[in-house]
Amino acid sequence: MEHLSEEPRLPAPRGPLSAAVEDYLRGTGPLPAPGQAAAAPVYGDDLQLALYLCYELHYRGFAGVAPDLEWDPELLRTRVALEDRFLAALRADAPRHDGVDDALAGILVEPVDGTGVSHFLRDEGELWHVREYAAQRSLYHLKEADPHAWVLPRLRGRAKAAMAAVEFDEYGGGRPDRVHARLFADLMADLGLDPAYGRYLDAACAELLVTVNLMSLFGLRRSLRGALVGHFATVEITSSPGSRRLAEAMRRTGAGPAAEHFYDEHVEADAVHEQVVRHDVIGGLLQDEPHLAPDVAFGVDATVFVEDRLGDRLLADWRAGRSSLRTPLDQELAHVS
Amino acid sequence: MPNSPSDTPRRVTVRRKGPLLVEGPVEVELEDGTVVSSDRFRVALCTCRRSRRYPWCDTSHRDRARESGES
Numbered sequence: 001m002e003h004l005s006e007e008p009r010l011p012a013p014r015g016p017l018s019a020a021v022e023d024y025l026r027g028t029g030p031l032p033a034p035g036q037a038a039a040a041p042v043y044g045d046d047l048q049l050a051l052y053l054c055y056e057l058h059y060r061g062f063a064g065v066a067p068d069l070e071w072d073p074e075l076l077r078t079r080v081a082l083e084d085r086f087l088a089a090l091r092a093d094a095p096r097h098d099g100v101d102d103a104l105a106g107i108l109v110e111p112v113d114g115t116g117v118s119h120f121l122r123d124e125g126e127l128w129h130v131r132e133y134a135a136q137r138s139l140y141h142l143k144e145a146d147p148h149a150w151v152l153p154r155l156r157g158r159a160k161a162a163m164a165a166v167e168f169d170e171y172g173g174g175r176p177d178r179v180h181a182r183l184f185a186d187l188m189a190d191l192g193l194d195p196a197y198g199r200y201l202d203a204a205c206a207e208l209l210v211t212v213n214l215m216s217l218f219g220l221r222r223s224l225r226g227a228l229v230g231h232f233a234t235v236e237i238t239s240s241p242g243s244r245r246l247a248e249a250m251r252r253t254g255a256g257p258a259a260e261h262f263y264d265e266h267v268e269a270d271a272v273h274e275q276v277v278r279h280d281v282i283g284g285l286l287q288d289e290p291h292l293a294p295d296v297a298f299g300v301d302a303t304v305f306v307e308d309r310l311g312d313r314l315l316a317d318w319r320a321g322r323s324s325l326r327t328p329l330d331q332e333l334a335h336v337s
Numbered sequence: 338m339p340n341s342p343s344d345t346p347r348r349v350t351v352r353r354k355g356p357l358l359v360e361g362p363v364e365v366e367l368e369d370g371t372v373v374s375s376d377r378f379r380v381a382l383c384t385c386r387r388s389r390r391y392p393w394c395d396t397s398h399r400d401r402a403r404e405s406g407e408s
Contacts, residue, residue, distance in 0.1 A: 109402045165378045173376070240396040244389070271394040272381040275358055279350075 007063040008198025010053070014206075015046025017082075021053050024075065025065045031074055037081045042089040043309070047082060048209040052201070054079035055216035059143055060197055083217055090214070091298065094305035100282060100293055103230070103300035107237050117311045118242040120318065121249035130253050131191045132324050133246075133314070134184075135200040136208045140215070141184035142197050145170035147212075147219035148232050154225040159284030163229075166236075166273045166281070183262045190256030193329075203325040207310040214306050218299060226292030229285055230299025233277045238307075239270035356381035356394035365392045 013019035016032065017040050023029030032050070040047040056062065057070040069075055097103035121129060145167055155163055172178030185195035193200075218228035247263035250256070286293055317324040350358035362376035373392065381394035388395045 108399060110396075110399045112401050112403050169377060173378070241399070244395060267395050268375075268390060268393050269377070271356065271396050272358070272377060272379055274396070275352075275355065275381055276379060 007061050008201065010062045011202045014049045015040065017046045018049040018053065021050045025053065025062065025069060031078045034081065042085050043206060043210055045206040048206050048213055051082045051086060051213050052209050055213060058220060059146060086213065086217065090302045094301040097297045097301055100296045103297040107234060107304065110241055117314050118245035120315055122245040125249045125253060127253045129318055130249055130255055131193060131329055134188055134191050135193055135325060135329060136204050138184065138188060138200050139204050139208060140212050142181050144180040144184065147215035148228065150219040151225050151228045154222050155285060156288050157284060159281050159288065162276050162280030162284060166276055169269060183265060186258035187262040190259040203327040205313060205324055205326065207313040211306045211310055214302060224295065226285065226295025227299030227302065229281055230296035231303045233282055234300045234303040236270050236273040236277045240267050240274060243267045243270065355398055357384055367392065
């Protein structure tokens with residue numbers, strides 16, 4: 001897996017905004033004009049890819065892009081303009097709960113007759129659905145826990161210690177073969193997917209980019225530390241039961257042992273993480289900074305909102321017998337291991 | 338975890354609803370004599386007996402409702 005350490009290639013642009021950002025990253029053109037950023041649909045492919053490109057410089061960057069563009073003032077100005085639109089849209093469109101407990105109450109109840117993506121995959125998912133799901137989610141899982149690590153210096157005491165402990169677990173407890181991103185790469189290999197970082201950026205739909213951009217936004221802005229913590233709690237709370245269904249889907253479709261293991265591990269790990277994040281990370285943060293409660297609730301609500309949009313998109317495509325990817329996997333060269 | 342915890346009492350956190358939280362690593366001896374272990378920094382032990390991964394919590398203690406809304 002030597003290619004895991006290589007920087008990914010820049011993806012194909014999805015409109016004038018992302019094309020201009022890519023030209024700038026390559027040093028071949030100017031950044032998009034302010035009017036362009038204001039005109040693009042906020043959850044659309046073009047704006048979300050442009051934002052994704054800006055964020056990715058803070059993770060692993062791209063081949064052929066100067067690493068120091070991460071701190072280029074003009075590029076940061078563009079990013080913030082896109083980000084402000086994204087943030088304003090989330091604040092306007094996500095459901096709104098007054099308190100953290102109210103926001104969390106909805107996701108702490110398990111639906112008897114759930115109709116989400118994990119229910120679909122468990123009950124009727126075929127191998128091609130499972131492979132598409134993994135390709136889409138690889139944009140996050142191959143950097144699993146990374147956007148959340150940025151919050152550590154912004155927490156104190158109990159919240160910091162608890163957050164660091166959960167991150168330690170996400171990063172394999174000191175064992176490289178147990179790093180969750182590595183476990184996901186193993187799952188991808190089981191599914192005949194290419195586990196190279198960023199490999200499926202071109203294929204991922206806009207709704208998926210939105211979910212990863214949300215984490216990067218909350219992770220990178222200190223002012224949104226409350227939202228990051230609320231987001232993280234939502235991921236951990238919903239992960240355990242969802243992972244159980246996905247593990248069943250992996251078993252039923254014969255995805256392979258590493259694919260099953262990834263979700264089995266998350267059933268158990270996230271049942272613990274949920275408790276620690278709710279009681280010690282959120283509890284500790286709100287003890288230190290009680291004024292952040294509305295931000296924590298916003299982080300929960302915004303995460304539920306973007307995940308629901310992604311779920312609706314995937315299920316709409318799959319129920320219509322369509323691929324959810326921009327580049328269907330069967331049109332690619334298979335890399336079956 | 339970095340420091341040896343052997344000279345300090347092991348913390349167990351009890352909640353009215355939900356698992357028992359124990360500082361890891363732990364070994365659990367089940368009724369049939371089987372011993373299972375977990376080396377997580379903290380371990381969530383099922384108290385509702387509904388877990389399908391008993392003795393580990395798998396969030397099966399949660400209330401269930403008829404309306405859906407999961408992703």
